[in-house]
Amino acid sequence: SMCPVACISTFPVLSHFEITANNKTTMRLASILSFLAWCTVPCWSESIASSSTESSCLDSDGSAIDSATKTLHNGVKIPVFLLGTAQLCMESDDPDAPTGFIGILPERGYRQIQLALEAGVRAFDSALNYGSHEPIRHVLGEWYRTGQLRSRKDAWITTKVFHPHCGVCVSLRHMPTLSVMTAEQAAAATRNHVEQSLMELNVGYVDLMLMHWPGENDKSAEGDGALDSSTDSAPRDKIDPTLARQRRIAAWKVLEEFYEKGWARAIGVSNFSVRHLKELREDGAKIVPMVNQIEASVEVQQVDIRDYCLENNIVLQAFSTLRGLNGPAKQVLEQIGNAHGKDLGQVAFRYLYQHGYTMVFLTNSQARMKSNQDIFDFELSDEEMKQVDELNLPEGGGWGLPRPDDIP
Numbered sequence: 001s002m003c004p005v006a007c008i009s010t011f012p013v014l015s016h017f018e019i020t021a022n023n024k025t026t027m028r029l030a031s032i033l034s035f036l037a038w039c040t041v042p043c044w045s046e047s048i049a050s051s052s053t054e055s056s057c058l059d060s061d062g063s064a065i066d067s068a069t070k071t072l073h074n075g076v077k078i079p080v081f082l083l084g085t086a087q088l089c090m091e092s093d094d095p096d097a098p099t100g101f102i103g104i105l106p107e108r109g110y111r112q113i114q115l116a117l118e119a120g121v122r123a124f125d126s127a128l129n130y131g132s133h134e135p136i137r138h139v140l141g142e143w144y145r146t147g148q149l150r151s152r153k154d155a156w157i158t159t160k161v162f163h164p165h166c167g168v169c170v171s172l173r174h175m176p177t178l179s180v181m182t183a184e185q186a187a188a189a190t191r192n193h194v195e196q197s198l199m200e201l202n203v204g205y206v207d208l209m210l211m212h213w214p215g216e217n218d219k220s221a222e223g224d225g226a227l228d229s230s231t232d233s234a235p236r237d238k239i240d241p242t243l244a245r246q247r248r249i250a251a252w253k254v255l256e257e258f259y260e261k262g263w264a265r266a267i268g269v270s271n272f273s274v275r276h277l278k279e280l281r282e283d284g285a286k287i288v289p290m291v292n293q294i295e296a297s298v299e300v301q302q303v304d305i306r307d308y309c310l311e312n313n314i315v316l317q318a319f320s321t322l323r324g325l326n327g328p329a330k331q332v333l334e335q336i337g338n339a340h341g342k343d344l345g346q347v348a349f350r351y352l353y354q355h356g357y358t359m360v361f362l363t364n365s366q367a368r369m370k371s372n373q374d375i376f377d378f379e380l381s382d383e384e385m386k387q388v389d390e391l392n393l394p395e396g397g398g399w400g401l402p403r404p405d406d407i408p
Helices: 024-033 108-118 133-145 183-201 241-260 274-282 303-311 329-340 344-354 366-371 382-389
Strands: 053-057 066-071 077-079 081-084 088-090 102-104 123-125 156-161 208-211 267-270 291-295 315-319 357-361
Touching (some): 108 133, 156 183, 183 208, 274 303, 291 303, 303 315, 344 382
Parallel strands (some): 081 123, 156 208, 267 291, 315 357
Antiparallel strands (some): 088 102
16 A cells, blocks of 8 residues: 655644634734745746656665655656644743743754654755754764665755745844845845755755745734844835846746756745746746745635646645644534545645645654555545535635735
């Protein structure tokens, strides 16, 4: 039976924090989370063969497991499941945390990644501002040293660059705020961050390099929702959309450069709307983004982005995949799950998978690392898919992340 490789998401599920919508802490946390967020390469104008899903066995000795994959338009196979590594923590989430603590605890990653490798997980989703590069470097390095991993190809590493400031995550204070950057500064910062990421991970290349955000969002200077009162971010109505667009294409061209050098096997974007993707094409991108990683769940379905990416052979990748399981969707998902002998999360993952998504999830539980990916021995019927489709929230749902369409 198939037991696909898991790849853990760097984005936790907000329901784990049990926060109420009117709580001031929630407003602050929502703002925090809003930032945590081609060998023969087809150009935008060329026809692109559709991506496929298939299974490839990494090993059979118990230390590795089979992996379901999708094929990117450059031929690289990406795992369907990725394990995330952004260890966001509130004081209430960890009794050992200091009073009032809200932030990232990268030190949790050492044990998480060890447990993941022992469970057969071989794919990891990270970002420069999560502080997760060092734990990945340390644990993977030890497995390479001892021969438990034999080749660089035995592990998949995704990381992300080009993101706004985050007042409580592992922030990059040396970097100019995106909203006040010139295009030249954006290119220089992106180049530095790619090189820094490779050095922190201690690898020659990553499997996937993403632009973390299309630009600054409007939550960074909004009173109680502000992440950091010292930030020089501009309010949304003062962010020049023309300059924001120039920064995006400048950063993307840097990723194209590193891809052509072989320092990334694939490149893509994260949190991009249809407008952002179209503008990238219009502004001279040579390479079609291979992946667009966006918030997606049973209640945040991103139908317009999903349809555009599928039409343009951009592989969809969902984070915050388990959002909404304890809300109005619970009864519907339980009914479907009971019919298939599956839990709520497995039904949610299967739903996203049948809509074309690859998926990122966060857990520190080894049992969850295995069970979350156990979705390939059943299929949702057309009627069941329709039932879950109807759970989509018109206003977008989610737990505080800015909607891609709201970013200039």
